[in-house]
Amino acid sequence: MTQRKPIATGSDWNFETLEAYERAIAKLAEEYRLETYPNQIEVITSEQMMDAYASVGMPIGYHHWSFGKQFLSVEQAYRRGQMGLAYELVINSDPCIAYLMEENSLMMQVLVIAHACYGHNSFFKGNYLFRAWTDASAIVDYLVFARKYIAQCEERHGVEAVEQLLDACHALQNYGVDRYKRPSSISAEEEARRQEDREAYLQTQVNRLWSTIPLAVSELAREPLHDHENDPLGLHRHGRYPSEPQENLLYFLEKNAPLLEPWQREIVRIVRKLAQYFYPQRQTQVMNEGWATFWHYTLMNRLYDDGQIDEGIMLEFLQSHTSVVSQPGFDNPYFNGINPYALGFAMFSDIKRICQAPTSEDREWFPDIAGSDWLETLHFAMQNFKDESFIQQFLSPTVIRNLKLFSLVDDDRDDSLQIEAIHDDRGYRRIREALSVQYALSAREPNIQVWEADIRGDRSLTLRHVQDRRRPLGQSLFPVMRYLHQLWGFPIKLESMEGGDVVRRYQWPIPEPARESA
Amino acid sequence: MSYFIDRRPNARNKSAVNRQRFLQRYRSHIKRAVEESVNRRSITDMERGERVSIPTKDISEPSFQHGPGGRRTVVNPGNKEFAEGDRLRRPGGGGGGGGSGDGQASGQGEGMDEFVFSLSREEFLDFVFDGLELPHLERKQLRVLEETRPVRAGISKEGVPARINIVRSMREAQARRIGMRGPLKRALREAQEALVAEERKDPVLRNPARIDELKSEIARLEKRIGSIPFLDTYDLRYNHLTHQPMPSNQAVMFCIMDVSGSMTQAHKDIGKRFFLLLYLFLERNYEKVELVFVRHHTVAKEVDEEEFFYSRETGGTIVSSALTLVDEIIEARYAPEQWNLYVAQASDGDNWDDDSSTCLERLDESLMRKLQYFTYVEITPHAHQALWEAYDTVRAAYPERFAMQQIVQAEDIYPVFRELFRQRAQS
Numbered sequence: 049m050t051q052r053k054p055i056a057t058g059s060d061w062n063f064e065t066l067e068a069y070e071r072a073i074a075k076l077a078e079e080y081r082l083e084t085y086p087n088q089i090e091v092i093t094s095e096q097m098m099d100a101y102a103s104v105g106m107p108i109g110y111h112h113w114s115f116g117k118q119f120l121s122v123e124q125a126y127r128r129g130q131m132g133l134a135y136e137l138v139i140n141s142d143p144c145i146a147y148l149m150e151e152n153s154l155m156m157q158v159l160v161i162a163h164a165c166y167g168h169n170s171f172f173k174g175n176y177l178f179r180a181w182t183d184a185s186a187i188v189d190y191l192v193f194a195r196k197y198i199a200q201c202e203e204r205h206g207v208e209a210v211e212q213l214l215d216a217c218h219a220l221q222n223y224g225v226d227r228y229k230r231p232s233s234i235s236a237e238e239e240a241r242r243q244e245d246r247e248a249y250l251q252t253q254v255n256r257l258w259s260t261i262p263l264a265v266s267e268l269a270r271e272p273l274h275d276h277e278n279d280p281l282g283l284h285r286h287g288r289y290p291s292e293p294q295e296n297l298l299y300f301l302e303k304n305a306p307l308l309e310p311w312q313r314e315i316v317r318i319v320r321k322l323a324q325y326f327y328p329q330r331q332t333q334v335m336n337e338g339w340a341t342f343w344h345y346t347l348m349n350r351l352y353d354d355g356q357i358d359e360g361i362m363l364e365f366l367q368s369h370t371s372v373v374s375q376p377g378f379d380n381p382y383f384n385g386i387n388p389y390a391l392g393f394a395m396f397s398d399i400k401r402i403c404q405a406p407t408s409e410d411r412e413w414f415p416d417i418a419g420s421d422w423l424e425t426l427h428f429a430m431q432n433f434k435d436e437s438f439i440q441q442f443l444s445p446t447v448i449r450n451l452k453l454f455s456l457v458d459d460d461r462d463d464s465l466q467i468e469a470i471h472d473d474r475g476y477r478r479i480r481e482a483l484s485v486q487y488a489l490s491a492r493e494p495n496i497q498v499w500e501a502d503i504r505g506d507r508s509l510t511l512r513h514v515q516d517r518r519r520p521l522g523q524s525l526f527p528v529m530r531y532l533h534q535l536w537g538f539p540i541k542l543e544s545m546e547g548g549d550v551v552r553r554y555q556w557p558i559p560e561p562a563r564e565s566a
Numbered sequence: 567m568s569y570f571i572d573r574r575p576n577a578r579n580k581s582a583v584n585r586q587r588f589l590q591r592y593r594s595h596i597k598r599a600v601e602e603s604v605n606r607r608s609i610t611d612m613e614r615g616e617r618v619s620i621p622t623k624d625i626s627e628p629s630f631q632h633g634p635g636g637r638r639t640v641v642n643p644g645n646k647e648f649a650e651g652d653r654l655r656r657p658g659g660g661g662g663g664g665g666s667g668d669g670q671a672s673g674q675g676e677g678m679d680e681f682v683f684s685l686s687r688e689e690f691l692d693f694v695f696d697g698l699e700l701p702h703l704e705r706k707q708l709r710v711l712e713e714t715r716p717v718r719a720g721i722s723k724e725g726v727p728a729r730i731n732i733v734r735s736m737r738e739a740q741a742r743r744i745g746m747r748g749p750l751k752r753a754l755r756e757a758q759e760a761l762v763a764e765e766r767k768d769p770v771l772r773n774p775a776r777i778d779e780l781k782s783e784i785a786r787l788e789k790r791i792g793s794i795p796f797l798d799t800y801d802l803r804y805n806h807l808t809h810q811p812m813p814s815n816q817a818v819m820f821c822i823m824d825v826s827g828s829m830t831q832a833h834k835d836i837g838k839r840f841f842l843l844l845y846l847f848l849e850r851n852y853e854k855v856e857l858v859f860v861r862h863h864t865v866a867k868e869v870d871e872e873e874f875f876y877s878r879e880t881g882g883t884i885v886s887s888a889l890t891l892v893d894e895i896i897e898a899r900y901a902p903e904q905w906n907l908y909v910a911q912a913s914d915g916d917n918w919d920d921d922s923s924t925c926l927e928r929l930d931e932s933l934m935r936k937l938q939y940f941t942y943v944e945i946t947p948h949a950h951q952a953l954w955e956a957y958d959t960v961r962a963a964y965p966e967r968f969a970m971q972q973i974v975q976a977e978d979i980y981p982v983f984r985e986l987f988r989q990r991a992q993s
Contacts, residue, residue, distance in 0.1 A: 063570055070568050087568035096573065099580040114627055116588030119581040120683035127684070150574060165568065211587070219628050377644020386643060454645040458656075459637040467652040470645055483641040494630045519636030527628035 052355040059153035059364075066148075069158045069356075070165070076350050077166045080423060082343065084169040085184060086143040089161065097149050098122050100137055104326070107145060108191045110198040110318075112214050138164035140172040140329070142184035155364045158357070162347040167340025174431045175335070177328035187325060194318045197243070201311050213312055216531035217298065217319035222493055224298030224320035225327045247310035293512065294498040297532075298323070304501060307537035316535070331434040331489055338392015339430050342400075345369060345393070375451060394447045395438070399426055402444065409445060435487040443480045445471075455482040460518075494521055499543070507538035515546045521554075529556035589689065595620045596685070600693040601980065615687045619680040691850065716807040725804025734803035742801055746794050754787040816854040817906040817938075819845060820895075822888045824913040826863040827880040833945045837912030838875050839979045840943050844910050852906065858895060862888035864918075868895065883916045885953060886924040893932055902936040909937055915944045915951050922956040929960050934967065941986055942970040 055072065056065040070089070077084070092100070102119035103109040139145040146164040148157050172178050202210045217224070294300045298320040302313050329336070348365050351357045357365075375390035376382045402410045403422035411418045417425045429442060454470040455478060468482070469475030485491050499512040509532070513521060521544065532540045533556050544552040589596060599618040632638075685693070721734055761780040764772060821841045823834065848855045859874035860866055863881040866888040892909060900907060917925070934940065942957055944950070954970070961968045971982040 063572070066570060070570075074568065088571060089568060090571045090573045092573045092576075096576065096580070102581045102584065111583045111587060113584065113587040113591045116581065116584035116586070117625060117681070119585055120588060121681065124683045207587075211591075215627075222629055375643050377646070378642035379644065379646075383644075386641070451643040452645040453641050453643055454648055455639055455641045456654075457637065457639050460635045461637075463656065464653040465656055467648045467650055467654070468639060470648055470650055472650070475650060479641055482639045485639070486641055494632055496630055513630075515636070516632075517637040519632045519638060520634075522631040522633035524626070524628040524631050525633075527626075528630055531628075 052358060054358040054361075055356050056154060057358050057360065059155065061154040061157050065154065066157055066161070069351075070161055072351060072356050073158070073162050073166060073347055076347055077170075080343075080346070081427065082166050082170040083173055084144065084166060085141075085173055087165040087169060088143040088145045089148060089165060090145060091148050091150055093150055094126070097137070097147060098126060100147055106139065106191055107188060108195055110195045111202075112218075113211065114218060136160040136164040138168045139187075140178060140182060140184055141187050144169040144172060144184070153364065155361045156368070158351070158361070159344055159348065159365060159368065163340045163344035166347065167343040168336060170343075171332075171336050171339045171430060174427070175328070175332060176432055177332060177434055181328050182325050190321065194322070197318065198315060201315065205311065210315065212534070213315055214319065216534050217316055219528045219531040220297050220301075221319055221323040223496060224296060224323040226296050226299070226324065243314060247314065288500045289503050290498060290501065296320070297496070297498060297511075300498045301535050305536050306507065308535065328434075331436070334388045334392040334395075334435045334487065335430065335433065335438050336392070337388045338394075338396050341369075341373060341389050341393040342396035342426075377452070391447075391451070394450060395442055395444075396426060396429070398444050398447050399429060399442055401446075413444060436484050436489075439480065439487060440484040443483060445476045448476055448479055453479050453483065455479050491516055494519075496542070508541055509536045509538065510541040510543065513542060513544045515544055515551065518546060520544065520552065525554065526556065529554065533557065589685075592620055592625060595624065597693055600685075600690060615685045616690045617682060617684050619682040622681050625681055691846065715810055717810045719806045719808040721803050722806035723800070723803065725806065729805045729807070731803045731805050735797070735801050738803060739797045739801035742798065743794060743796070747791055750787055750791050754784060754791065757783045757787065815852055816856070816904070817848050817852040817908060818856045818858060818900050819848055820858045820860060820892050820907070820909045821874065822860045822862070822892065822909060822911040823874065824863070824883055824885070824916065825861045825877075825879045826883040826916065828883070828914050828916050833912075833914055834875060836945050836973055836975070836979060837943070840912055840973070840983065841910055843979065843983050844908070844941070848908065858892075860888050860891055860895075862891075866891040882918055883913075884921050885913065885917045886921050886928055889925055889928045889933060893928070896936055907937045909933070909940045911940070911942045913942070913944060913953070915946045915948070915953055917951065917953040919952065922952040925953065926956040926959055930963060934960065934964050937967065940964075940968045942968075943982065944970070944972045945974075946972065947974045
């Protein structure tokens with residue numbers, strides 16, 4: 049072993065040592081072909097960390113009580129010592145902003161630099177979802193624009209009016225995302241420039257839609273379903289509007305809600321744009337954390353092997369790393385679902401193992417990657433998948449065995465629960481399938497789309513919920529429908545579909561006679 | 567490429583606005599919690615924050631979610647004894663335990679029933695005093711000549727050296743120098759040019775007298791330019807201060823308590839709470855609040871706080887003795903033009919028969935003219951006596967500045983206090 053010449057020892061840090069370690073890590077990262085945005089590493093206090101937490105890490109945000117609530121709960125938990133503040137927070141922006149807390153020890157700071165500034169950062173830059181759906185260079189500018197715009201609205205229209213609108217939009221923000229269409233990038237400058245034109249333009253669009261003078265039939269009717277018996281004059285032969293179901297509820301409301309003021313449409317748009325920005329993060333928890341954890345582990349070990357950190361720091365690191373990737377069993381009092389750090393780290397580590405030392409089982413399961421170049425394969429996995437497909441593709445029998453995963457079926461038609469699969473030959477594929485579905489956003493969130501806006505009749509808006517494995521909607525449905533009603537301004541109807549049939553209907557406001565029959 | 571930024575000196579309270587928005591939104595919940603805690607807590611530790619809890623369902627942010635029912639498959643780690651096809655009993659109601667296997671429970675709310683957070687001391691007191699207003703919070707105006715405060719009032723030509731405004735002085739000096747040198751320099755330049763022209767002439771044509779004349783002119787001008795002072799006394803400018811009369815922002819609170827035999831320690835404790843509430847309240851509205859404790863039985867005496875609340879006396883009761891003493895103290899130490907005067911009196915309502923009319927006289931003729939506000943609480947479950955009636959007359963005469971209430975037990979204090987100081991708009 050080479051003579052150790054650590055850059056620093058002990059637990060105190062200063063900016064010179066941090067910079068030295070940062071350079072050392074950067075050099076190693078280059079060796080591993082980790083491509084990153086420039087790092088902007090900010091040293092902050094724990095109070096500032098709580099602020100950052102409350103705003104989902106965004107350096108600036110508009111004001112809303114829900115962020116205050118978030119702040120209070122973080123503060124309470126921190127004060128009572130229930131929760132250590134996460135040692136890192138990193139923002140998908142260019143430059144990539146990462147926070148170091150001043151209370152952290154030297155080891156922690158080095159670990160965070162490796163984890164956030166090279167792990168997460170390279171993930172943000174490399175993963176296809178982030179590349180396609182977010183524009184790292186524009187987000188901070190856009191936040192500035194959003195904050196300014198909303199503050200202006202508060203001045204002009206009152207804090208309460210804006211708050212109520214934001215409440216309604218927040219309730220729908222998970223449905224403010226284009227899932228299949230790549231959004232155009234956002235830039236604050238452009239936003240500000242175009243914003244006024246847009247106000248005027250949007251309003252004319254809406255006016256056109258709702259104008260009482262009928263449009264040429266061809267403009268709206270794609271499939272003129274004509275019932276000659278009951279409608280000989282063809283009054284109802286216009287097709288449905290919208291002609292295709294719309295998955296992006298906020299987008300639909302922004303463009304079509306009849307009564308919203310231009311500024312209200314703009315705020316709907318802001319919430320929608322920010323939801324869009326966070327959309328990839330919600331789909332890559334396991335991968336993102338696993339990737340960052342894998343790299344902090346690898347980089348720290350390299351630093352140790354190269355003699356740049358001493359045994360004291362290394363031991364402290366191992367202790368911390370072990371607790372990060374621990375996975376309590378389902379019957380453990382500390383169990384709180386699957387730990388994305390643990391699962392992701394186990395999977396990336398296992399991919400490396402499969403590449404370097406494949407067993408016959410691995411050759412059978414992963415013929416393409418067994419024995420291949422591990423770094424190449426790891427980068428490929430990081431770049432081209434999201435949690436759902438990553439698990440589907442790479443969850444190996446080894447990882448299933450190590451974590452002792454099992455899948456359980458809870459069917460309301462069955463009076464007992466059933467173990468569907470365990471970590472054995474018969475179970476691997478089924479567990480992999482079930483876990484992959486568990487991480488699919490489409491299965492986690494009810495599938496609800498705009499079905500029809502009755503623009504010729506009572507102006508009601510009909511949504512359709514396609515049930516997934518007979519799972520109904522939860523009680524929170526009614527408050528959300530109330531918000532929808534606030535935005536749309538006319539009755540909201542919701543139909544739950546199962547296999548093409550409507551199994552349940554909801555309406556808001558609840559109609560008087562329906563109350564009796566229901 | 568990386569760079570470090572030290573953000574620690576930056577503002578800390580980035581979330582302050584959002585926090586306030588939250589408190590504003592859940593005002594009614596928080597107020598209820600604060601009121602309960604005021605009733606529960608000893609008044610002496612009002613000076614700290616409070617933990618408030620709000621039912622989670624009241625502050626949830628709804629979104630579309632799956633409800634219970636249907637078929638769901640959950641993958642969990644840590645299998646020990648299960649084998650494929652095993653059947654398990656469904657854990658009863660609510661599925662709180664890990665056995666329910668709902669790995670996403672944490673993500674879907676349903677976690678804790680109460681949202682708990684802490685109010686800071688300031689926020690707590692804001693809620694305690696929410697909706698209350700100090701009666702007649704007119705600041706006492708204009709102490710004659712006495713309390714003034716120096717205020718910057720522009721620039722003057724006279725002043726003491728300590729207030730020299732260097733920038734303005736130098737600017738003046740420069741302007742003066744430029745102004746004074748200008749004509750001299752022009753004359754100098756002309757003379758020099760004339761001299762050069764003269765000297766260039768053919769020796770035959772030169773006029774030696776003219777040359778001498780020009781030379782002496784040049785010397786004279788140079789001397790004059792040299793003698794212009796860099797800084798002259800009339801360049802000096804001073805920061806000008808004027809004395810502005812300051813509205814009085816100080817208050818005295820007189821606590822008057824009956825300590826005769828009929829007042830028990832329980833009575834006194836109730837009185838104490840009332841005084842402390844008033845004190846806290848005044849403290850928030852004035853920069854400086856002084857306390858004067860006057861206790862009385864048949865004679866009144868000014869005492870310190872400890873003695874006021876805890877020493878025992880016996881004997882009869884003459885309330886007017888205390889009022890007289892307060893009046894004397896005001897005369898001697900707290901001129902009404904300079905101080906905002908408040909009197910809070912607690913008693914069980916006993917008074918010596920003939921004395922109540924004296925009290926009425928004393929208040930009506932002297933005290934009420936000086937006071938900002940007089941509050942009287944009667945701590946008794948019994949019917950009112952002569953003193954209450956006498957005070958009632960005063961209340962009729964000074965409805966704006968006199969308040970009285972009956973208190974039976976400790977829990978009443980807070981509502982009574984609120985009643986006494988309710989915002990004027992409502993009355």
